[in-house]
Structure formats: structure tokens, C-alpha cells
Amino acid sequence: MEHAIVFLDRESVDANVRRPNFPHTYKEYDSTWTPEEIVDRLKDATIAIINKVPMRADTLKQLPKLKLIAVAATGTDVVDKAYCKQHGITVVNIRNYAFNTVPEHVIALIFALRRNLLTYVKDVANGVWNKSSQFCFLTHPIRDIAGSTLGIVGYGALGKSIGKRAEALGMNVLPYDVMPQPGLVDFETILKESDIITLHVPLTPETKNMIGAKELKMMKPTAILINTARGGLVDEAALAAALKDGTIAGAGFDVLTVEPPKEGNILIDESIPNLIVTPHVAWASKEAMQILSDQLIDNIEAFVAGKPQNVVE
Ligand SMILES: NC(=O)c1ccc[n+]([C@@H]2O[C@H](COP(=O)([O-])OP(=O)(O)OC[C@H]3O[C@@H](n4cnc5c(N)ncnc54)[C@H](O)[C@@H]3O)[C@@H](O)[C@H]2O)c1
Numbered sequence: 042m043e044h045a046i047v048f049l050d051r052e053s054v055d056a057n058v059r060r061p062n063f064p065h066t067y068k069e070y071d072s073t074w075t076p077e078e079i080v081d082r083l084k085d086a087t088i089a090i091i092n093k094v095p096m097r098a099d100t101l102k103q104l105p106k107l108k109l110i111a112v113a114a115t116g117t118d119v120v121d122k123a124y125c126k127q128h129g130i131t132v133v134n135i136r137n138y139a140f141n142t143v144p145e146h147v148i149a150l151i152f153a154l155r156r157n158l159l160t161y162v163k164d165v166a167n168g169v170w171n172k173s174s175q176f177c178f179l180t181h182p183i184r185d186i187a188g189s190t191l192g193i194v195g196y197g198a199l200g201k202s203i204g205k206r207a208e209a210l211g212m213n214v215l216p217y218d219v220m221p222q223p224g225l226v227d228f229e230t231i232l233k234e235s236d237i238i239t240l241h242v243p244l245t246p247e248t249k250n251m252i253g254a255k256e257l258k259m260m261k262p263t264a265i266l267i268n269t270a271r272g273g274l275v276d277e278a279a280l281a282a283a284l285k286d287g288t289i290a291g292a293g294f295d296v297l298t299v300e301p302p303k304e305g306n307i308l309i310d311e312s313i314p315n316l317i318v319t320p321h322v323a324w325a326s327k328e329a330m331q332i333l334s335d336q337l338i339d340n341i342e343a344f345v346a347g348k349p350q351n352v353v354e
Contacts, residue, residue, distance in 0.1 A: 044345060045106075046088040049073040053092035054113050055327070056334040063345050076100050083107065088341060091119070098124040109133065109344050113337050117353045132353045133340040137198060138332040139324050144203045146323035147239050147269055148210075150293030154265045154315060155189070155237070157181035157291075181315075182290075184236075184263070187211035192235030194251075195242030195270065196222065203239060212237075219247075232259040237267065244271035254279040257288050265291040265315075269323040272298040281307045284316055291315035295323040 046061070048069040060067060065088075073079055073094050080103045083089050087106055089096070092113040098121045101107065110120055112134045125132050153159060160181045164170070169178060191207045193200045196216040204214045216224060217231045231238060238260065242248045252266065253276040260266070266289060268275055277298060283289050292315070297306050300321055308318055336351075343350040 042087075044087045045085050046090065046341070047083055047086040048090035048113075049079065049082060049094045050092045050113075054330055054334055054337075055325075056330040058334050059338050061338055061342050061345070063342065080104065088344075090337065090341075093119055096120045096125075101125070101128070101130065109341065111337055111341050111344075112353070113333060115139075120353075122353060126354070131344060131349055133344065133349065133351045134353050135333050135336050135340075136351055138329050138336060139199065140202050142326035142329035143199050143269055143323045144206055145326070146295060146319070147203050147267055147293075148206055150267050150269075150295075150317055150319075151191075151237055151239075151265070152186060153317060154267075154291040154293050155184040155186055157183060157315060159317060160315060182263075189213070189236040190215060190234055192217065192231035192238040194218075194228070194231060194238060194240045196220075196225065197241060200239075200241040203241070229259070232256055233261075235264060236261065237265050239267040240270045240274050242270055242274065244273050249273050250276045252276065252280075254283070257283040260289050262287060263290045265289065265293065267293045269293075269295040272296040272300065277307050281310065281313055284313050291317075293317045293319075295319045296321055 044063065044065040046065050046067045050072045051069040052071040070082060073082060076099065079094060079100050083104050085106060088109045088111060089107060090111045090113055096110055096119060101121060101124050107130055110125065110130060110132045112120065112132065115135055117132060117134050120132050122132055164180055169180065188211060190213045192215045193204055194217050196204070196218040200216065204216060207214050215226045215231055215235060217228055218225055251274055257279055266275065280292060284292060294308060297308065299306065302309060308316065340351050
């Protein structure tokens, strides 16, 4: 049987997507949004590749030929997995591709914030250096990374990967997790003793708003907070207030509660000092996207060979 493969949101992956090693037809679209478009484009497909295109029961009902949904991401919340299970559609996803890209984004944010890098860039652009009486000017504190203490909340794959890099930079690492493992400290110790706290837990009812006004007050006034995990782990209004009144010294966020923040967000505010917000791109280095793309095709080939891998239940 010749498989018909259709990639519905090709522009979400900026990498080479190799052709699978079995007889097939292949079609790709930059993006696909409406249920009508999805059904029209997938009507003859046996294999659908998607990143964020919603695959709900109403849509899937109209696609009886579909055998495999290969998700080009880790999160599969856009797919109605219960429907797929009942109707023999296999769902596969991408795993463990972000082991360099997320840790490097975290380290980049830590360096930028500890050195007040963006604030200096802004001051220079605004002419502060031109007017300076000295060869340099010191409007903001600059702190070393070496010798500082990094609290890692969620000591899983990414937490550990950051821990290794942090130790190589001469940082003291304090890990915290709910899963017992050697060397962990408690959450209160993380809050009180860290110069930098970085979050790497999933968003669950237990972790939602795990950092709010109370926790921010327990942190050092010189501390910075990094969130590249999920929006909703930190109370955004409490953080905006804490940065403005100096309760903590800086924050680096790659994730917000609503993405994209079409209605705005309290953290997208030029007047908040030493805050860096990036648009959920920690995952997206060129190298990581190529790993992701290669694994996507590996998953499809494994399925067609009768040995499915990375199956999502
Ligand atoms: N910004 C991005 O582009 C990007 C990219 C990849 C992953 N992520 C996010 O990073 C996060 C971590 O990913 P990972 O691959 O390391 O996951 P992981 O599953 O390997 O690690 C998560 C850890 O959190 C721990 N944990 C769960 N609930 C906890 C709680 N209440 N308190 C303390 N620890 C708790 C788990 O025991 C586990 O060790 C995820 O939320 C993921 O979605 C973001």
C-alpha cells in the first residue's frame, strides 16, 4: 500500500524534513486552521503530520483513511487521543530533543539578567554614555555567575541538564523535586538561599501559581527568577509588582499564561525593570529543530515498519 502523507503546518518547523524510506506521496502546507481546510487537505491522507493543528473528534470523524498522526512536538493536547484510541489511529510525538536548546536559553537569560545587559544596552541607546564623565558608567549592578547559587525547581531531564552546565560555570546547585532523589533540598530552602531560581516542572494543579506574592517575598532582593517551563507556574501580577518594588532583582520568562498574548499581558511592559520576555522560543534552536524533524520521520518510518515508537496513549 502506498501511504499518503500530508504535513498541515510545515512552517512551524524550520528544518530539513527528509522523505521517508517507503513508497508514499507527500504534500505540505505552510499552515492550516479551519476544520473545513483540515478535512479537505487530509481526506486522502493515511498519515497526518501536525504541530499545533487541532485534531478534534468532529474533524477526525470525516477522515476514515487516517492511520497515523505524527505530532512534530512533545505536547499532544491538540489531538483528541480518546477518539484516536477508539478508532485505531496511532498518535506519536517527539521526545527528548530540547536537551541543549532549553538549557542554553536558560543560561543566556541568567547571564543577561545578572549583568543587567539589556538595561545597559537601553541606557547606551538613550545617550547615557555620551554624557558620562567617566570612561564607563555604572547605573546598574553587575553580578558574576561563578559563586552564585542556582535553585532548580523540577530536577527532571532539563533541570539536570541545566545543573550540569551550572556546575561547570562554578555555580552552587540546589535541586528540588517531588520525586525523591539524592541531594535534593526543600522548596523553602530554594526560595531563601538561591541567587537565581529556574523552573522546570510541568503545569499541573499542584504547580499552578507555585510562585506567588508570598514566595517572591521569601526570595532574596537580589534574586532573579527564570521560567522557561510553562506560563501559569508564576502569578504574573505578583511578579510584575515584585519587580517594580524591588522585592526581587530580575526575571527571564519564555512562557506566559496565554500564548500568543493577543490581549496583552501584565509582563509585557517596558517600565518593568530587568525583565526579559522571549516568545516561547527556548525549544527552537536550529539544531534542536533538526533533531525534532529527524525524529518525526524516524517515528513515521517505525510505524510503517510495524514497530511504532514514541506512541502517545
Ligand atoms: N520553553 C520551551 O520551549 C520548552 C521546551 C521544552 C520543554 N519545556 C517545558 O519544560 C518543562 C520540563 O521539561 P522536562 O523535559 O525536564 O520534564 P521532566 O518530566 O523530565 O521533568 C519534570 C520534573 O518536574 C518534577 N515535578 C513534577 N511536579 C512537581 C512539583 N509539584 N514540584 C516539584 N517538582 C515537580 C517531576 O518529578 C520531574 O522530575 C516542561 O514543563 C516542558 O513543557 C519548555
